[in-house]
Amino acid sequence: MHMSRYIPDAIKRKLLEETQFRCAFCLDSIEHIFDDSNFFHFAENAHIQPHNESLDNSFENLICLCPTCHKKFDKNPDRDNSVSRLKALKAHWFVASGNYSKLELDCLFDLFRYNPRPWILTYQFQNSERGKFSSLCFSVPTKQGYLFQNLITNRLVDCVEQKGAFSGNSLTFGSNLPAENTLLILLTEKGKNFCKKFVS
Numbered sequence: 193m194h195m196s197r198y199i200p201d202a203i204k205r206k207l208l209e210e211t212q213f214r215c216a217f218c219l220d221s222i223e224h225i226f227d228d229s230n231f232f233h234f235a236e237n238a239h240i241q242p243h244n245e246s247l248d249n250s251f252e253n254l255i256c257l258c259p260t261c262h263k264k265f266d267k268n269p270d271r272d273n274s275v276s277r278l279k280a281l282k283a284h285w286f287v288a289s290g291n292y293s294k295l296e297l298d299c300l301f302d303l304f305r306y307n308p309r310p311w312i313l314t315y316q317f318q319n320s321e322r323g324k325f326s327s328l329c330f331s332v333p334t335k336q337g338y339l340f341q342n343l344i345t346n347r348l349v350d351c352v353e354q355k356g357a358f359s360g361n362s363l364t365f366g367s368n369l370p371a372e373n374t375l376l377i378l379l380t381e382k383g384k385n386f387c388k389k390f391v392s
């Protein structure tokens with residue numbers, strides 16, 4: 193093993209894929225800006241076991257973080273705590289990226305962070321038990337539900353089928369609308385707990 197901090201491109205790419213182009217901790221998307229002459233990306237490859245101790249640049253000892261989170265972990269005076277948190281994050285991402293598509297994770301984390309993707313129609317779902325608008329959901333045509341099948345099967349989200357299609361941001365019914373049912377997809381407690389493993 194050599195002293196260099198050199199990380200091969202193939203490993204850098206694999207690290208970005210592992211977290212679906214997000215910071216492993218805060219879940220922010222990693223920004224990419226391309227302006228003809230410059231390509232910036234703000235993904236940082238953080239060492240789980242610090243490089244100066246381990247000299248380990250393997251995929252297994254690296255994780256993708258944004259610069260802000262990277263600093264937080266590096267500056268944590270409790271080194272063991274940092275190492276064990278990063279190890280746990282690596283394990284969570286192994287499960288997440290092994291079981292869910294990028295689309296599923298993007299939508300799941302957006303629900304968790306109340307930051308819906310603009311191309312998915314969203315509205316405040318009325319929780320009938322509590323009688324108030326309490327959780328955010330998004331909707332997709334029922335026939336596209338298979339795209340979220342792994343989230344549904346593992347109960348990270350619940351879905352409710354509605355007759356009718358979305359128009360604007362409300363569910364409308366009527367014979368003039370396409371005969372297409374809508375699936376409302378909501379985050380479950382299990383889904384929330386899944387997401388919390390990353391950010392807490």
Ligand SMILES: [Zn+2]
Pocket residue numbers: 215216217218219220257258259260261262
């Ligand atoms: Zn971050």
